[in-house]
Amino acid sequence: MVSTGNIRYIAIGKRDDQQIIASHTSYKLDGADYPSLIEKVISASKFNERSRLTITSRDVGTIHYDTTASCAFFVVTAPSYPQRTAFRMLNELKDSFTARIGNSVADAQRNSLNSRCKPVLSSIASKYDIIENVDRLEALKTETDAIKGIMHSNIDTLIRRGENLDELDDRANSLAVDARMFHTETRRVKRTMWVRNAKLWVVLLLVLIGLVAWVSVAFAAPALWLLLQYVVIPIYDQLKSDSSSNEGMGIAQLGLALVGQLQG
Structure with a gap:
């Protein structure tokens, strides 16, 4: 499935040694180095002060992260992507990862869980890439915008018809x-x-x-x-x-x- 660019990069890191143990790129911007950027975030001195945070980056988009006792979960989205939907995605990612691969975190090394986590990461990326599929409010907004567009078009048409009577x-x-x-x-x-x-x-x-x-x-x-x-x-x-x-x-x-x- 071709990505729309809403979900660009997903990563899971260990909090104790600040290493990325699994990642998935679903939409690549030219010149964007997602792994290096996420490693800078996870290794920052004030990283552990906030359990969840949203960071805006002009180079790659918006970075959202959420944490557990041992792991940090990251997603890079388009700047316009709703924050609430991004954290819903991170919650689902935490639950799926903990249930399936959580026991392997202690011994994991850099990128060692990529192959095992790929099905989970790619599935969640595809699911949340189309906002209307996972965010009812956003779907209603899209539908409302479409109706507004149709109404504006109809009004313009009526005005033109009136002018041409x-x-x-x-x-x-x-x-x-x-x-x-x-x-x-x-x-x-x-x-x-x-x-x-x-x-x-x-x-x-x-x-x-x-x-x-x-x-x-x-x-x-x-x-x-x-x-x-x-x-x-x-x-x-x-x-x-x-x-x-x-x-x-x-x-x-x-x-x-x-x-x-x-x-x-």
Whole structure:
């Protein structure tokens, strides 16, 4: 798990010889020498005057420590980390360490308990690195800050909306005018297209009629010529010769005779 930088370093030291017997680094600042700094604190002449204390360091953050008769427990946190949460962590660290490894303190040397204490130290560091997971008050504060941020954002949005009401009204009116113009233009285009389609159909109908007439004439003229050439004219000549003896036959009688011949 990647550290957020709230918990940076945890260490356990012996009070009698001022040595660090176990430590764990969860977040390393550039140039920070946590072990040397903690050893300076535990070896200070006035260290035993206070059983628990918070020390602010501009180089590494904030140092909190708590003690028992034989050990001192240290944690280096971010400057903004709550003091009450840091000491809750130290209390849990003291209980876990005493229950599991407390009997080995007397014979421990510098960093000799690192491997045995690593699971405990890394677990506590991960747990307390996210403040909201272990500090209800801090979680409520975070939640309140989030709600405040949302409220401020909503208020800003409402203010901006209020400032833009006139602009939105103008846009709405403009859209209404555009809609009416679009509707009018659509109707005009529909009428124009209908007239064009009507003209096209009329032209197509005239072309079709002309084509039918041309085909009719093209095929009827030769048939009519053949009819006259090979049927009507021979019959007419025959009737005319047959009726030459009767000079009094008129045009009407000749026509009737021709029709009779065609029907016969």
